[in-house]
Amino acid sequence: MKKLDKLILRAFAGPFLLTFAVVQFILLTQTLLKYLDDLVGKDLGVGVLAQLLFYFSVLLVATSLPLAVLLSSLMTYGNLGEHHELTAIKASGIALTRILRPVFLLTAALAVGAFWFNQYVVPWANLKAFSLLWDVRQQKLALDIREGVFYSGIPGYTIKVNQKLGENGDRLRGVMIYDHTQKSGNATVMLADSGRMFTRFGGAYLGFELFQGHSYVEQPDARDRAGATFVRQAFSRNLVTFSMASFGMVRTDQDLFKENRMMLNIGQLRTATDSVQKRLRGQRTQLPRQMDAYYTYLRFDTLGRGANRRVAAWQVPPARLVPASVSVVQQAANRARNLQTFARSSSEQLTDLARHSVQYRMEIYRKYAESAAVLVMFLIGAPLGAIIKKGGLGVPILVAILFFIVYYVLSILGLKYAKEFVLPAGAGMLLSDGVLLPVGLFFLYQAYHDSGLFEGDFWRRFAPRPGWWAQLRARLTALSRRPGAVALP
CATH class of the missing domain: 1.10.287 (Helix Hairpins)
Incomplete structure (x- = not known):
């Protein structure tokens, strides 16, 4: 490898790793906000959250890679142009295509790697992420007994507490517990003046220690409804234990999701x-x-x-x-x-x-389109950076965001048109790449010929010359004076 290639690759590696990490973080934050309602209040634990973060990070690689290549190539060749290194390399007789070659080869390798990643890793990550997300959605919210509100989150019981005291809210006043485990309605109820709430056996059970209360049990007579017996029993202390198994997350068999x-x-x-x-x-x-x-x-x-x-x-x-x-x-x-x-x-x-x-x-076609987008974004970012000749995080970020928005909108349109049978599936998924590829080739042509695409002199050549309308009218007037011609008004 020549020194020129090492210089350009070192200049590209730093911005690429930085922008890839930043884009991953931004997209991951957006994804977590999307599923925030499914995660909050369920006491999932660090392990489950770490798995979700890892799996979603893997899924976002296909989206982050094209944007990172676009932004890093813009910054790399913009920095080389801003510090006149690009001009010095060209002055030594090296063409722009030779300057772009090392990063292009690296980007092509990234595109091939992205295709392999989409082919084998992304389906695995989808299976892991969405099966885990399904189980998280099915899990109940963490135990939340509020004052003056009937709580029925524990299967078979309805609990009401008038007042919660203490630093942790474990001291209770005015406790009412309905027992529905016998499928007999509100036939069994327990009232207590005060109590204490705590967990038992490592959080597997919830205990209620009740003081100064009564339990009421109605035992109906199947033959004579009017002859039902009513049992009342007083207690000074009573311990009630509830199973917390329904609050634990039960993992679903992942084979049920494999056909998606x-x-x-x-x-x-x-x-x-x-x-x-x-x-x-x-x-x-x-x-x-x-x-x-x-x-x-x-x-x-x-x-x-x-x-x-x-x-x-x-x-x-x-x-x-x-x-x-x-x-x-x-x-x-x-x-x-x-x-x-x-x-x-x-x-x-x-x-x-x-x-x-x-x-x-x-x-x-999505797997092909996302891989091809890496090369398309390089063809836009590298020549454009050589034309703009501005590095840093200012102009490159604005330009990269603009083109990524265009890419994203075209991807959504192609997806919608393919779903509605307006376009074939392949044309719809490759719409964004097909539209942006000519744009990248145009920028490459302009950069290769050192045209000042963003300078006023470049566009002034296409502006009409002063007096063009008078010259056109004079020619038309001369033609109208010929025999048989129609006179101009």
Whole structure:
């Protein structure tokens, strides 16, 4: 490796690692805010939160990498241009394409690595992240007994506390506990003047130590409802224990999530696509035969003149023809309504199958599109940095944000158009890359020819010259004076 390549790669490595870490942090924060309601108040523990952070960080690599390449390439070649290093290298007879080559090769390696990452690591991370997120969503909120509010978070019990005292709120006044474990309504209730709340056996159980209270149990008589017995028992101290097993997080079998398209690689996605397409073709083939059952060819055979004898309408007495016609019309209307309902439901089923097929193909092309975006962003960032010749975090960040917003909006539009069958799945997912690639090649052409794309003299060449309108009108006037020409107004 030559010294020039080492110089450029060292200049690129620092900004790339910094911007990649910053982008990862920003996107991870946005993701956590999206799922914040599912995480707060459930006492998940550091281990579960660390797993979620790790899995979501892995998933965001595909989004962070193109933006990091764009911003770091802008900063690298902008710094080289700002400090006149780029000019000195060009003055020694080295072309711009040779200067871009080391970072381009590194970016190409990153694109290949991103494709492998999307193919094998991202499906695994999706499976781990969203299966864990599902279990987190199913977990109950942490125990939160409030003053004066009936709390039913513990299965089989309803608890009400009038007042909570003490530093930790474990001293209770006015305790009421309804026992529903026997499935007999509010037949068992316990009242106490005061009590104490604490955990037992390492937090696996919640204990209530009650003082100066009564328990009331109603025991109905199955034969005589009016003869139910009512038992009242006083106590000076009573210990009630509740199981906290319902507050623990139960892990779901991850095999239940493996069929989701986000958890599949390209080979599995193609197999799933072929399966859906086969079902779609089968239903389309069977549809005409299924609809044929709703058609009936009617004859005037129901008028009592023999099942095998056809009768012309003019041979049927009017008194018998009118009821028969009304019956035929009613049958036809009923069959038409049934056919309409069947056609609507069949159309919805076919549309759903077609949409599933498109979504599988979109996932395939997404892996290619996100990998190609790394190269596209380099083709935009590196030549643009050489043209702007501004390093640091000012202008490069503004330019990078602008192009990333364009890339993001085009990606969303392509995704929507592909889902709505406006564009093919491949065209929709590659829309952003296809639009931004010519822009990058244009910047590369301008940087290679040292054009001042952001200078006033560059655009002044395209402005019309002074007096162009007068010259055009003089020429038109001269043409209008020719014999047979129409005079100008």
